[in-house]
Amino acid sequence: MYRQWFIILAFLAAVATARGELPEGATVLDQDIVWDIGDPDCATISPDGKLVAYISKGGVWICSVVAGPPARLADVPDTPTALMAMPQYREARTNFKRLRAILGNVVYNESIQPNLVAVFGLQWTRSQDGVIYGLSKRSPKDRRSTIHTLMHVSLKGVVTTLATIKKDVYGSPQSLIGFHVAQDREHAVVWHHTPLIWDLVKNRPRATCFDYLLPSSTSDRFLGIEIDTRQLVVTDEKLQISKRFDVTFDLGRGCDLFWSPDERYVIGRSYGHAEFPKSAWTGFRLDLETGNKRLMTGEFVTDRFVFTGLAGEVVRSGIIGREVDYLNALRGAYLTIVPDGDGPARALARFRVVPQPALLAELRERPPYPRVLHNPDFTLFAMALPHSSGKHSGYDYHLLHRDGRQWKFPIGTDPPYIAPYHLVAFADDGRTLVARNDSQLFSIPVEVIQANKETSDE
Secondary structure, eight states: OHHHHHHHHHHHHHHHHHHHTOOTTOEEEESSOOOOTTOTTSEEEOTTSSEEEEEETTEEEEEESSSOOOEEEEEOTTSHHHHHTSGGGGGGTTOTHHHHHHHOHHHIIIIIGGGOOEEEEEEEOTTOSEEEEEEEEEOSSOTTOEEEEEEEEETTOOEEEEEEEEEOTTOSSSSOOEEEEOTTSSEEEEESSSEEEEETTTTEEEOOOEEEEEEOSSSSOEEEEETTTOEEEEEOTTSOEEEEEEEEOOTTSEEEEEEOTTSSEEEEEEEOGGGTTSOOEEEEEEETTTOOEEEEEESOTTOEEEEOSSTTOEEEEEEEEEEETTEEEEEEEEEEEEOSTTOOOEEEEEEEOOOOOOOHHHHHHSOOOOOOEEOTTSSEEEEEEEOTTSSSSSEEEEEEETTSOEEEOOOOSSOOSEESOEEEEEETTTTEEEEEOSSOEEEEEHHHHHTSOEEOOO
């Protein structure tokens, strides 16, 4: 009993400390969140940039990006944040991985894992009438099977099941990481490494001729790779091939695609499965209208690409080294702008670090290195760079302008591993940054960060 009270008091003290460290100019959106630092994709900004949807305390919530309070739209019970919010599991409040250490492997595997529900693919609909998310859990009747459900919740809290997909241990894909629901709600494409087309009206799979499908961010069309020919194709809204391109991908190698919002430019690359995630890759940027191609290469398939809207210009970011649950060998990261045409790429930031030895338990406690964020017109980027003092392992956020200017986020004397807090996204036409600490969700005007003294590239 005394131990439980001690845990509760310690938690309340931690919350009070965290709330006292809010930056100047911040507006609290949610004063009590439970958010797993190991899940960076549990929040999403609405298409108009005015609302944030997120998973917390076993629920789906939405809130204005400039003012609270939040509204709970739907319950997602038996999920990690639902468990983390329970009083007996408060020690794992910010990191679900701690729960296994608290309970022990036997209790965790017998009592928690069989009933655990995973949330994936949280996203707004393009019409902004609500959010869609996926839930995965083991089948209660057959533990060798997994049940995936796609859900829609309206802004008024009306929850609708869009699809129920059951996969046995030999099925493919067994686990899902993403999906795209057609605007007319007639079909969805779900995927892990291979796509599955699901008829939402009949709630059953459809035959597919695609080895890879990538949805457009602005329509229901897809960029795909055909199974038999390995040819690059574009489909219409009904998933019928509407155009083929004189590009093929090697049989037996992994591949992926990045597509510009205007659907004109694509980056395609191939890599070897055996070395994943370290695999070196070869690829290209292709103008789908003119056929102009720029060859590209990279060391790690964790590289990410985002088209800026300035013709074929693309922002390239990634990490150097490996960062997985059991091994933190992150050796650096970079942010580069690749111009349209064949001109040289321009590095906005690049760093290398020597991994510091640490206990395995500490490595598992650390959050993953955060993705680089950008504002809508790609003039500003938020990137985590190594602590400048050199006395602590970890990273400080910096605001980078594409012209080379930098502003360092104010941090304390004993900064956490990711300092000063975790950024979620730019919002409100780039005027606002949504962020969180261990207990609160809040927003900060970008101009507050830019009011700090400019720094050089350290």
